[in-house]
Amino acid sequence: MGKVAPKNRPEMRLIDGAAPKKGAAATQNLRKKKKVSKKNKLAWRKHTDVADIEAFIDEKRQEERIGGAADDKANEEIFFTDREEVQPVLPVRRARKREKKPLKCESALAIMDFKPSQQPAAKAKKPRNPYVKVAAAGTPMESPVAKAAVPKSVADPWGKAASKTDEQEIFDELVRNAPVKRPKGLREKTSQLPAVEVAHPGASYNPSFNDHQAIVRAATEVEERKLRAVERTEKFFAGVPEMDHIERDRIWLQEMSVGLDKDGKQEEGSDSDSGSESDVRGDEAAPAVPKIVRPEFRKTKQQRRREAERRQEVAKQRDEKQSSLREQEVYRIRTLKKMLNKADQTLEEKQKKQAEKEAKQASRTRKLGPHRFQAPDIEVQLSDELAGSLRKLKPEGSTLQDRFASLQKRNLIEPRKKVVPHRRHKQRMFTKNAYKETMASNQLSSKRTPKKKTPAKKD
Numbered sequence: 001m002g003k004v005a006p007k008n009r010p011e012m013r014l015i016d017g018a019a020p021k022k023g024a025a026a027t028q029n030l031r032k033k034k035k036v037s038k039k040n041k042l043a044w045r046k047h048t049d050v051a052d053i054e055a056f057i058d059e060k061r062q063e064e065r066i067g068g069a070a071d072d073k074a075n076e077e078i079f080f081t082d083r084e085e086v087q088p089v090l091p092v093r094r095a096r097k098r099e100k101k102p103l104k105c106e107s108a109l110a111i112m113d114f115k116p117s118q119q120p121a122a123k124a125k126k127p128r129n130p131y132v133k134v135a136a137a138g139t140p141m142e143s144p145v146a147k148a149a150v151p152k153s154v155a156d157p158w159g160k161a162a163s164k165t166d167e168q169e170i171f172d173e174l175v176r177n178a179p180v181k182r183p184k185g186l187r188e189k190t191s192q193l194p195a196v197e198v199a200h201p202g203a204s205y206n207p208s209f210n211d212h213q214a215i216v217r218a219a220t221e222v223e224e225r226k227l228r229a230v231e232r233t234e235k236f237f238a239g240v241p242e243m244d245h246i247e248r249d250r251i252w253l254q255e256m257s258v259g260l261d262k263d264g265k266q267e268e269g270s271d272s273d274s275g276s277e278s279d280v281r282g283d284e285a286a287p288a289v290p291k292i293v294r295p296e297f298r299k300t301k302q303q304r305r306r307e308a309e310r311r312q313e314v315a316k317q318r319d320e321k322q323s324s325l326r327e328q329e330v331y332r333i334r335t336l337k338k339m340l341n342k343a344d345q346t347l348e349e350k351q352k353k354q355a356e357k358e359a360k361q362a363s364r365t366r367k368l369g370p371h372r373f374q375a376p377d378i379e380v381q382l383s384d385e386l387a388g389s390l391r392k393l394k395p396e397g398s399t400l401q402d403r404f405a406s407l408q409k410r411n412l413i414e415p416r417k418k419v420v421p422h423r424r425h426k427q428r429m430f431t432k433n434a435y436k437e438t439m440a441s442n443q444l445s446s447k448r449t450p451k452k453k454t455p456a457k458k459d
Helices: 024-030 041-047 051-065 104-113 144-149 166-176 209-236 245-256 268-285 301-362 399-409 433-448
Strands: none
Touching: none
């Protein structure tokens, strides 16, 4: 009898003389290695597998970084004994919440407002939970307390960020993450003038004689300047005759109708002039035929050669002149030094004047809008208006107007003018139809009514 194979051992067979397969590694080993040429360094690096060598070298480097291999170290170097005492965590006692009792005054009011019911007391019913209703499908409803107990989804800060579209990335780069650009003069002072200027000594309620006369003189100069401006304007318009709008319209129509007949047509002379002008324009517009310009004689080879030699001689003389001037510059060192010192001195003077100009402009009022700043009138009291005490002092001016003018003077706001109520468009006048009908009926009634004859006087 032949041998019987064991039941638990799988039977191994060879199919067509092939070895049994033992996974992907067996198939790779069975493959024939491709024959390649390794005659130079490039082919050797390309077809040589050094992955295992590199992995071994990386492992050794990692061990050197951490202080050597763990197999070569003693247990005391790798492990340590934790000898610290662990203190037990005691439970935290929570303070009892005090029950909220009503105030004494509220309890007293509650007793006063109590009214006994006239109906007999009904049987106490058990409180019914409204969230334990059963739906039609047979599933109980969920209470809001149970809903609140469910934890909401919280974004994981260490998780993967949601992918953004190209538009969102462009928006974040240009708008959201863009730095705020502050204006250049945000922290700079617009003017060196103080916010509150000290008043003139002559504006005091009890000034000295000289200070009072000085402020009166300054106010007088301002008023005289205004009067001179008014006189200058009146003198400019002195020769212009006064006329109403009807006369002005008649003169304008007369000037615009110069060169026209009574019927509104253009005169004959002007027609002929316009015709001649159109002929001239037509002649100018016609394309001109280019004339063929031919040279009277042609240059010979000898003439061209002499011109070339002459040009070469001129260029040579120019180069020699420049080289001689360059050599003479060495002897002009003192002169050049004086010129440089003079230029530096001129530049320093110019910078000094520019600094002085900027210092003056720092305290002046700039033109920020269509209007220029006009200093307010000087508040001054005449000699007979002065009061010896603060009780009799007459207040003048307005603090609000003074602060507003100070803001304009310090270039914080633009100078402004009071806007007077005015019409945006010109008002048009027209006659209503009802008025026309009334006027026509009045005229007809006046024609129909006969005039009363006056009786003749008897002699």
